[in-house]
Amino acid sequence: MRQGQVLKSYRVSLGGQPIGPKEREGDERTPEGPYVIDSRNPNSAFHLSLHISYPNAADSARAAKLGVAPGGAIMIHGIRNGLGWLGRFQRLRDWTRGCVAVTNPEIEEIWRAVPDGTQVEIVP
Template sequence: MVAMIANLRLLLAPALFIAAAACAVSPAMADQSVASHVIVDKSERRLDLMQGETVLASFSIALGAQPEGHKQREGDERTPEGRYVLDWRNPDSANHLALHVSYPNAEDVWRAAAAGEDPGGMIMIHGQKNYLGWLAYLTQLFDWTDGCIAVTNADMDIIWNSVPVGTPIEIRP
């Protein structure tokens, strides 16, 4: 019996060490409010929270239903490309939390006006439609938004807590 307990201790010690290590938070994410900027790579369907050149966290995303190319006008279902700012928050969105992207900028407005179009707006980073978060395993397989950047609700909770108003965002093709 004593030998069995000793063997059990030998087996449990490494398991406890591994479990403790798995629960550890990386130093970069210890303070989730430290994201200096956000990078979205549309072709990779990825959103990165950055601190300088360090990636703090990466998330899979879904985009507008017509994801290729820069947003040109209202209703084109494209996600804009370029440099913007996350300029306000909506905790009461029709989706689970929402961070507003400052699209359109002056260049976007000029381009749309030159084409006789409305540039559109209300581009957000958001979670799933309210009460439908449980479908994320399915919805995130498709580009389903009208031009917004969608993540799972759990990912949106992390982004919401890591990205203050005024954080720059770069949306790459």
Template sequence: MALSRLLILCSLLLTLLTPQALASDLLARADTRLPFPHSSDIDQLPSITKVLVQKGERSLQLLSGEQVIRQYRISLGDNPLGHKLYEGDSRTPEGEYSLDWRNAGSSFYKSIHISYPSAKDREMAENWGLNPGGSIMIHGLPNGTDDDFAFAFLGLDWTDGCIAVSNQEIDEIWQLVSDGTPIEILP
């Protein structure tokens, strides 16, 4: 008897939540930027002097000195706990690096390279007989992702060790952050 009531309830919910209504509702709530006043004129913002990532909080902040200019919710690698040890471990590195180059034609909607691995990272991986990897980026969604399904990536850890944001957010980060900007990635 309880199973039949559960089936009836599920049927009612499914009729109320059509795929279009569900997708529309999720997209309406999919702005992953954390609440900060946003100027429509990006050129009037102060220069970004540092990027700070807090993996445990799933947060990426753009700083000017000590002031937080922008803050975003992020997705990490499938295995987010701990420092990246080797290529293929699906971890996002921890430590101090720099954003050293960018790729407008990557497999994802724009990407900015993080200078991982450092000499210490290489040494640690080599001591284990492993390759440290090196294609760690801040990027948008995979190319070809339909805007109607972008919500499926937000709030999940799905990368191979990179830091992912929405396409709109990588556009903003792309404009605000210069090559050579330091990035600190904390646990």
């Protein structure tokens, strides 16, 4: 967003259980809400990955109430290395373990345009 205007949105694939907020490690849900891009990995198992600041304080508190680990390593990334040929077909189902997946050309665009520290909103 810039000055309250959405600059771009993407069709994405989410965790295998996309309905409802992430509650614990291994639930295959994608966190919902505001986060920050806090690091990047050009050498991940997926084509480029941007780490989001999950779990935040509220996520950790919710997991603690449930007596479970909140999980972590939630990324915005491209397709698994070696499977880039899937392209847009990867959108046919939600397949990640809680991450946000886009096509390889899209993650390259996001990688160039979005610096660390950028706020992102994950909306169901």
